[in-house]
Amino acid sequence: EIVLTQYPGTLSLSPGERAALSCRASQSVSSSYVAWYQQKPGQAPRLLIYGASSRATGIPDRFSGSGSGTDFTLTISRLEPEDFALYYCQQYGSSLTFGGGTKVEIK
């Protein structure tokens, strides 16, 4: 099973700042089959990115994904107040697993 490790566990930033969230896989993820989700308390996850860098429908272009092999990054170029939430990475190249999450909180 591919284990995904997300870091940092918590990111404390101010609105307008840039956020870079990392996701490291225990082995190479084939075809960059990595997705990113945002989740707010009491809500279902929301798909942001799939295929490592493709934005899902309706996702603002301040969200971008990059990476290949074992290292992947979700970047939020300028944090909006509604972006403070939990973020999960997911790999679907070999079965399907999620990372433990990164919380983006207001500094």
Next chain:
Amino acid sequence: EVQLVESGGGLVKPGGSLRLSCAASGFTFSSYNMNWVRQAPGKGLEWVSSVSSGSGYIYYADSVKGRFTISRDNAKNSLYLQMNSLRAEDTAVYYCARVIVATRGPSDYWGQGTLVTVSS
């Protein structure tokens, strides 16, 4: 508008059974693979099971294999999860979700979830 509505959650004793349902609307259900994903209280997301559009491919997480059964009825636009031999560690909110690529792939639409509590 795409909608996924789960039902069937509740309180069940260890060793008991429960059947979850997910009613889909607003899209051609029979054309999409589907996932069940769960989230224990205060914890992260865990993939449970996936079924292809025509039920030809079915996958389970090791943690539920042999105890849970995923199925779908395309005529009724419904997805199901039969859960047997339930354990305390199965306590979670269970989400059904539409898969956009691959059989076990990322999900673009999710239901609101249904809570399953396994406790004596």
